[in-house]
Amino acid sequence: MSIFRKLLLVTLLTLSSFAVRAQFAVGLHNTRFAEIGYTLKSHYTFQLSHSLFSEKPAFQEIKFTFDYTNAWRDLRYNAAAYGSSTWNGDYKTAGARIGARYTLAKRFHILGTLNPHYDTGYGYNTCFAAGASVNFIPAIAVRLQYTTIPDYRMSEKRLHAGFDAKVGPLSVSPILSIPLEGSSQLSKFRVLASCSYTF
Amino acid sequence: MKRLFSKIRMHGFLMLLVVASTGCMDNQPELTFVGDSIVARWDLDEFFPHYPHTNLGLSGSGIGYLQRTLAGRSFDDLVILSGTNDNYSFSDGHIDSYVSLYVSTIESADANHIYLYSVLPRDFASDDPAVNDRIMKFNDMVSHAVADNPAITYINAFEYFYKDGQIDLALYSDRLHLSRDGYEVLASLLKGLLDK
Numbered sequence: 001m002s003i004f005r006k007l008l009l010v011t012l013l014t015l016s017s018f019a020v021r022a023q024f025a026v027g028l029h030n031t032r033f034a035e036i037g038y039t040l041k042s043h044y045t046f047q048l049s050h051s052l053f054s055e056k057p058a059f060q061e062i063k064f065t066f067d068y069t070n071a072w073r074d075l076r077y078n079a080a081a082y083g084s085s086t087w088n089g090d091y092k093t094a095g096a097r098i099g100a101r102y103t104l105a106k107r108f109h110i111l112g113t114l115n116p117h118y119d120t121g122y123g124y125n126t127c128f129a130a131g132a133s134v135n136f137i138p139a140i141a142v143r144l145q146y147t148t149i150p151d152y153r154m155s156e157k158r159l160h161a162g163f164d165a166k167v168g169p170l171s172v173s174p175i176l177s178i179p180l181e182g183s184s185q186l187s188k189f190r191v192l193a194s195c196s197y198t199f
Numbered sequence: 200m201k202r203l204f205s206k207i208r209m210h211g212f213l214m215l216l217v218v219a220s221t222g223c224m225d226n227q228p229e230l231t232f233v234g235d236s237i238v239a240r241w242d243l244d245e246f247f248p249h250y251p252h253t254n255l256g257l258s259g260s261g262i263g264y265l266q267r268t269l270a271g272r273s274f275d276d277l278v279i280l281s282g283t284n285d286n287y288s289f290s291d292g293h294i295d296s297y298v299s300l301y302v303s304t305i306e307s308a309d310a311n312h313i314y315l316y317s318v319l320p321r322d323f324a325s326d327d328p329a330v331n332d333r334i335m336k337f338n339d340m341v342s343h344a345v346a347d348n349p350a351i352t353y354i355n356a357f358e359y360f361y362k363d364g365q366i367d368l369a370l371y372s373d374r375l376h377l378s379r380d381g382y383e384v385l386a387s388l389l390k391g392l393l394d395k
């Protein structure tokens with residue numbers, strides 16, 4: 001049985017074994033990944049994402065993520081595990097993400113994510129992101145973050161600067177991804193668009 | 200008891216996810232890109248996300264950098280786009296010795312396979328009007344010199360960037376360096392060969 005069938009079977013069995021109090025979300029992550037998520041009891045999210053690279057279908061990447069989110073006082077935290085592969089099996093990844101957001105004085109947030117990440121092509125990397133965001137108005141936060149978590153696949157030192165806007169069920173995050181190392185950095189700016197709509 | 204089963208189910212799911220994903224480790228060949236600013240400016244993770252890659256492009260570089268970078272190292276697959284900064288050596292009195300040095304430098308590289316791009320046309324403000332004629336002659340000589348070498352695949356990208364005696368401006372950002380569309384052309388030519 002192929003890896004995809006195994007993962008699909010496990011996901012479907014797990015989903016069907018839970019009760020029905022749930023939310024669905026669809027969206028886009030970092031411009032190149034379409035996502036669909038299923039959140040149970042506000043804490044457990046199963047997510048399936050698929051790349052939109054300008055490539056043949058065999059080179060597209062499919063990714064499964066399980067995420068647990070909770071909050072304690074002003075601290076919101078989450079832990080996630082994920083696995084991905086291209087359809088032709090050229091490379092696979094697996095890893096975990098442990099993230100936290102601590103709110104100070106209602107408007108100022110400190111953000112941090114630890115991401116042990118394994119890629120069959122690049123090997124193991126401990127990636128992380130650290131930064132802050134400020135809500136100038138309740139619906140919009142300005143975010144600045146140093147990150148080594150891959151935008152697409154490769155871990156690079158980058159600065160993410162942008163907005164997180166949330167209005168009702170819709171959230172949108174346009175981010176400028178700025179490389180911090182390597183030559184000719186100016187030509188490697190990326191505009192990353194993320195959005196999601198929750199039903 | 201119910202909570203315990205729930206936890207076991209959750210942990211089992213996580214373990215399965217990770218084990219299934221890492222079950223069969225494979226080794227993709229790494230692409231190493233060597234060249235001048237056109238390589239240095241190439242956002243490889245955006246254009247080649249499914250290949251491990253290293254960008255050794257250096258702005259302003261020429262044959263000297265190529266020699267230093269290729270000597271004493273081994274590569275999986277090597278992608279080379281270099282030469283435009285040495286175009287003064289494509290003149291009649293120098294071109295034979297330059298082509299000889301260029302080809303011998305590339306052929307001496309220790310790589311599983313080499314993908315060699317032609318030098319691209321240019322129309323920079325300070326360029327001699329005959330620069331593209333010289334580049335065409337250089338490309339022609341190099342493509343013939345490596346034609347019988349099974350370790351080298353020559354990629355004639357020049358013709359995609361030069362139409363009716365002029366560079367295709369849509370593929371350039373400043374008549375020398377490439378726009379996103381220009382990189383799209385380069386990437387699709389290479390991907391067509393890699394995917395075979």
